Amino acid sequence: MTAASSEAEVLDMIPIAAAVITSGTAAEPAGFTGSVWGEPRNPGWLAVPVSAESSTLPIAxxxxxxxxxxxxxxxxxxxxxxxKRVERSAQRFCGVEWTFRDGVPVLNDGIAWFACALDAVVPFGTYRMMMCRIEHSEIRSRHxxxxxxxxxxxxAGEPTTEALR
Known part of the structure; x- marks a missing residue:
C-alpha cells in the first residue's frame, strides 16, 4: 500500500511539452517557459496557461x-x-539566437514554432489561459x-522512470 499523495505530486507526474512562449516586438521581446495544449482544427488552436502575474501577459x-x-x-x-527572474522580460533573450517572424519572437533552437493571434484570455485559478488561434506553424527538425x-x-520517448523518482 502506498501513502496518500498531494494533488501537486500527482499533477507533477503528468508529462507536458516544454515550450518558450513569446510576445512583444522586435525591439522589446517578452517570453517565459511554459506549456501548451493544441487542438488541430482548421484553424488550429493552442491553449497556453500563464501566471496572472506574468510580465508577458499584458504584452501579449x-x-x-x-x-x-x-x-x-x-x-x-x-x-x-x-x-529566471529578470527586471525586464527582454533580458531573457540575451545570449539567445532568435528572429522576429509573423509578429512574434521565434527562437532559432526550437524544433517547431507557432505564430498565433490571441483571441481570448480566460481565468484559470491563479493562472490565465490564453486562447490562441494558429496563423502560422513550422517544423524545424524532427528531434x-x-x-x-x-x-x-x-x-520524449526516453524512459521517465528516473524523472519520476
Missing part, C-alpha cells in the same frame, strides 16, 4: 500576438534562460521534444 494582450516555440531534447538551457515531468526536463 496589447499586441494580440503569441508565439509558441516547441523545445527539443537539447532545449534545457532555454528552459533555464526563460524561467525528440523536451517534456517536463516531476520538475525535470526529459526527452
Amino acid at each position: 494582450e496589447a499586441t494580440g500576438r503569441v508565439g509558441v516555440n516547441v523545445l527539443g531534447a537539447h532545449g534545457r538551457p532555454l528552459v533555464a534562460a526563460f524561467t 525528440s521534444p523536451l517534456v517536463w515531468v516531476n520538475g525535470r526536463g526529459v526527452p
